[in-house]
Amino acid sequence: MSYLELASISHYYFNEKHCTHALDNISFQVEKGHFISLLGPSGCGKTTLLSIIAQLINPTEGTIKLKGLPIDQQNIAIGYMLQQDYLFPWKTILDNVCIGPKIRREWVTGDYDKAKGLLTKVGLTDIANKYPDQLSGGMRQRVALARTLMTDPALLLLDEPFSALDFQTKLILEAFMIDMLKDYQKTSLLVTHDIGEAIAMSDDIFLMKANPGAIHSHISVPEQVRNLSPIEARKHPEYHQLFDQIWKEMNQLDTENDASRV
Amino acid sequence: MTPKTTHPAYNVYLQQLSREKRLIKYGQSIIFICFFAFWEISSRLHWIDPLIFSSPSRVVNLMVRYLLDGSLWFHMRITVFETLAGFFIGTIAGVILAFFLWYSKRFSAIVDPYLVVFNALPKVALGPIIIVALGPGYSSIITMGAIICVIVSALVVYNGFHEVDANYIKVLQSFGASKWQNFKEAILPASLPTIISTFKVNVGLSWVGVIVGEFLVASKGLGYLIVYGFQVFNFTLVLYSLVLIAFLAALMYQGVAYFEKWLLKKLR
Incomplete structure (x- = not known):
């Protein structure tokens, strides 16, 4: 039995004039502690899929199971990280980190200490009483990670969390994130359109195609690359081979997509 | 604290800034005084009807x-x-x-x-x-x-x-x-x-x-x-x-x- 199971998820967006087919019959499984990437062009429904797993929207069809039980019947925390940190500018860093348990009404005394511990873990000390606008972009995204980990999420959903950062910060944060997630043994799903990021970070990659959004293929990242840090992985010969393979596949999907539109 | 850097031109800039502020204050005061002075004088000299416009x-x-x-x-x-x-x-x-x-x-x-x-x-x-x-x-x-x-x-x-x-x-x-x-x-x-x-x-x-x-x-x-x-x-x-x-x-x-x-x- 897999940790996370998606069974024939389909989703349609409705409005007065259109019924848009966003996701078509998506099924896959994720093992505990694995890191999965959903790779695809914009408009392939990656973010919709994440929102469905996070239960922000209900799928039109299909079921999601976590540890063998339907996800909506369990009171489990799911961590969701967005493109930008979206820290609340009027709250201190400490209050930002603590917002999860407060919203979930699971606040216990001692959570402040837990939050401070997490901030130290993400490499930030002595900033608990500062405000978000006093921090750099990379620091803010680390705070967002601490906020996400605060509720001990059973699952971590990452919606291109590095896309708004400069390249150097992005590489550093990728490596940092992988270490953190291994430490905490988190099962994670990353949405991205960056092929390199997907290969460098994941155990498995699901390549998605658009119109309607569906899984095109499943690519397993070779062991040698998997066990390297994201920065080292980018230098491995197998990385380049895989990059080329995925690049070609995506190009082909693109041409097919364009052809079907004409 | 930020290190104190300065340049002679900065003092000139500051002087200009306070001069500008002073000029604005003067302009405002002149309008105020002129308005009430004109009102008072025109009322006394009966250019306007003091019964209606007072003074x-x-x-x-x-x-x-x-x-x-x-x-x-x-x-x-x-x-x-x-x-x-x-x-x-x-x-x-x-x-x-x-x-x-x-x-x-x-x-x-x-x-x-x-x-x-x-x-x-x-x-x-x-x-x-x-x-x-x-x-x-x-x-x-x-x-x-x-x-x-x-x-x-x-x-x-x-x-x-x-x-x-x-x-x-x-x-x-x-x-x-x-x-x-x-x-x-x-x-x-x-x-x-x-x-x-x-x-x-x-x-x-x-x-x-x-x-x-x-x-x-x-x-x-x-x-x-x-x-x-x-x-x-x-x-x-x-x-x-x-x-x-x-x-x-x-x-x-x-x-x-x-x-x-x-x-x-x-x-x-």
Whole structure:
């Protein structure tokens, strides 16, 4: 039995004039502690899929199971990280980190200490009483990670969390994130359109195609690359081979997509 | 601290800056003095009819007399109280209405046409009806001051609620937040600057409502003095009230502006 199971998820967006087919019959499984990437062009429904797993929207069809039980019947925390940190500018860093348990009404005394511990873990000390606008972009995204980990999420959903950062910060944060997630043994799903990021970070990659959004293929990242840090992985010969393979596949999907539109 | 770097040109720049500020102050004072001097002179030389336009010296004399016999304080107190009450009631009711519009899409869709009509309607035209319904007294005048700003602040604040970045809500919802929690944690604090900006507009509006209300019904207050002065052809009294109103309204506006600055600084 897999940790996370998606069974024939389909989703349609409705409005007065259109019924848009966003996701078509998506099924896959994720093992505990694995890191999965959903790779695809914009408009392939990656973010919709994440929102469905996070239960922000209900799928039109299909079921999601976590540890063998339907996800909506369990009171489990799911961590969701967005493109930008979206820290609340009027709250201190400490209050930002603590917002999860407060919203979930699971606040216990001692959570402040837990939050401070997490901030130290993400490499930030002595900033608990500062405000978000006093921090750099990379620091803010680390705070967002601490906020996400605060509720001990059973699952971590990452919606291109590095896309708004400069390249150097992005590489550093990728490596940092992988270490953190291994430490905490988190099962994670990353949405991205960056092929390199997907290969460098994941155990498995699901390549998605658009119109309607569906899984095109499943690519397993070779062991040698998997066990390297994201920065080292980018230098491995197998990385380049895989990059080329995925690049070609995506190009082909693109041409097919364009052809079907004409 | 940042290291102290300086350059001779910087001192020149600072000097220019303070010179510019001084010039602006001079310009403002000259306009003020010229206006009152011209008014006084033209009235004394009968270029304008002193019976209608009075003169600054007469207004000041009246002001001193009323200050000494206590009637300045008496009328001013009443009008200021009515305006403040109208302002607070109107603004708070507006924010509450905006909350319900935001909370329920259906409610907002249902009341939308009525809001449009009520917003377009000149509220002072409701004066006679309000007075008949609530009786001649404070309550009608305060209602006039409140009703004139309630709808427009509701619409502005509701718009502000909608402009809050939806991703803040997404963050809260990923923790399972309720609609009320969304409002309390994200929508309200993010819209505070918008809410405060309606305060400034509402101060002016509630003065309009209260003065018109006093025109219609009151037997005390600054609006009443204007109507009374008009009826007995005492235009010194009319102008005296007008000067007082202008002064008080400006004072209140400045008060709100300071409050806004203070609050935004606190919220950063």
